[in-house]
Amino acid sequence: MNRRKVLVGVAGLAGAALARMPAWAQEQYPSRMVMVVCPFPPGGAADVFTRMVAEHLAATWGKPFVVENQPGGGGIIGMTRVARSAPDGYTLTLSSTGPLAVNETLYGDKLAYHTLRDFAPIYQLTITPNVLIVNPKRLPTIKTVADLVDHLKKNPGQLSFGSAGIGTSQHLAGEYLQQVTGTRMTHIPYRGTSLMLTDLLGGQIDLAFENTGPALPYIRNGDLRALGFATASRLDIDPGLPTIAETLPGFEATAWHGYLAPAATSPAIVDKLAKEIRVFANKPEVISKCAELGAIVQVDSSPAAFRTFIADETQRWKKVIEAGNIKAG
Template sequence: MIKLLSAMARIVGAVGLAFAAPAAFAADYPTRPVVMIVPFAPGGSTDLVARLVAAKMSDALKQQVIVENRGGAGGNLGAAAVAKSAPDGYTILMGTVATHALNPALYKKKAYDAEKDFAPVTLLVNVPNVLTVNPNFEAKSVKELIELARKEPGKYAYASSGNGSPLHLSGALFEKLAGVKLIHIPYKGSGPALVDVIAGQVPIQFDNLPSSVEHIKAGRLRALGVTTAQRAPSQPDIPTIAETLPGYETYSWNALFAPAGTPKEIVDKLHDAGVAAVNDPMVKAKLSDASAVIVGSTPDELAAHVTKELAKWAPNVADSGAQID
C-alpha cells in the first residue's frame, strides 16, 4: 500500500511539474536570442520595418532579436518556416498582407493556414504603396501614364516584389481601372526591383512607400501617386492615384506573429516589446518619415484584422486572375 501511494505521489508530482514547466519557462523567457524571420529579400519595406523594430525589441527583451531574411514564394517560405517552428517564442514572423491575406487566395497548395497556424502578436504599422517611374520616363503624372499605355498597349513594363504580392495586385488593379495593358515583371523582393527601376532597366514600379521614399527625395525616382485613399502625411505633395482613378486603393501592413501554441505569457512579452518598439521616439520618427502609420494593436485586434483582410482580398485576387500552383 505504501509503495502504491508512493508511486501515485510520483505520478501526481510529475503531472504537476509538466504543468508548471511551461509557466516557469514563460516566466524566464527569453534566455537566448530571438530570430525574427522576414519572408522577403533585404532592402524592401518589410525589411526596413523589421530592422527598426528588432533593434528596440532587443532592448525591451534584454536579448538580441536577430533579423533573418528568408525570401521566396511571395513570402510563403519564411511564413511556413515560422508556422512549423517550436512554439517557444524564439522564432517569430514579420508578417504582411501578402503572407496573411493574399497568399492563402493566391496559392493552390497551402503552405500554412494563416489563422490556425499562428499566434497573433501585434499589428505594428500600415504602409502606403506608391507608383513610381524612372526620372527619364516621359510620363510625369498618372494621367500621362494612362495616356501612354492606352496608345501602345503592352509596351510598358512595371516591376513588383513578386507574383501575387500586394504590389503586383496594385498594378493589376491599376490596369483594370485605367483600362490599360502593362507587362508585369516580378522580382524576388522590392530591393532588386528598385535597383532595376533606378537603373532604367524597367520604367515603372509599384512599391511600398517606405522603401522608395528616400530615392524619391533624392530624385532617383519620380513618384506619380500613392495607392491609399488619402495622401501620405509625410509626403503630401504626392497625389493619390484615386485622384485620377476614383475608387483605387491598396496598401500593405506589417505585423508580428508567433507559431500557434505559443504560451500567452510569451505572446504578451513579445507584444509589449513590439508596441514599445514602434512607439520609441526614434523609431516612431523614422517610420513616420517613411509614411508608415503606427498601430501597435493587441493580439485579439490583429486576429480580427487578419480575418477581415482574408475576406477582403480573396475576391481581389480572383479578379486579378493571378494564381500560382
C-alpha cells in the first residue's frame, strides 16, 4: 500500500469519527461536573431558577451541576466569564433580559460579549410579568392606566417612577410608557428592587413597574395599587386586573430567564440539555413553584425558539433605549 492510500485511509477514518462525534457527545454527556454560572446574587429569582434546573439535571444524569454566583456589572461579569469558557457543555449559565437583550445596546462596543455571537441559547425557562403600581396615598385619584396617562399629560415631569437600576426591565417599561403616551416622568434608579419598593411604600417616589413576585404582597394588603399587568393577556394570579394593553394596545414589558452555553457548544449537547430542561419545565410542581415567585414557566421552548426570542427582544428594546437616549450608569 502506498503512502497516498494510507493517508486517504486515515483521513477517511477521521472523517467517519468526526461524523459520529455529535451522537457520541450526546450519549456521553455529562461525564463530569458541570459549572452553572449565575450572574446575579444569591437569593433572587434568577438564583432560584438556576438552582432548580441544576438540581433536576444532577438528579437525572447523576453528575454534579454546581451553581456559582458571580454577580456584578448588571450581569456582565458572569456572562463574560461564560462567553470565554470552553464550548464543551461543562460551563452553562442562566441569564435574563438585561444581560441578554439590553446590555448590547446600552454598552455598545464596551461590552465584552454579544449574546447571539458568543452564546448558544438552550431553553427559555420563564417569563416574569411586570405590573404597574402606584402609591395610593400619593396618588389617591389614580385608579386606572387611563387615569395615570391623563394625569401625566396634564402634569408633565411632575411624577417620579422608580426602578431596580438603569437598563432593568422595570426602567425600560417606564421609558416605554412615556414614549407610547408622549408623557414625561422623572426616573429614579435604585440598586435593586428592595430599596425601590421601600421608597415607593414610603412615598418618596410615585409609581413603578415591578416584577409580580415582589409586588403582589403589597398589592394584596393595599399598601400599593396595581393599575395593570404589562403582559399581552390577563393573568390567572389576578384575572380581575386588566392589562396595560387594554388601554394602550400592544404594550408589553416583561422580564424573562433562560439557559445558555458558550457559542460553538455541540448542537447534540445543546439539544440534550434543552430536552431535559423541557421535561423539568412541564412538571406541575415546577409550574406551581415558579408561579409563587411570580413567573410563568415556558413549557415548550427550544434552542431555535429561544434564539429568535432573544433577537426580537434585543431589537425591541434597542428602539426604546435609543429613543430615550438612555445611557449606562
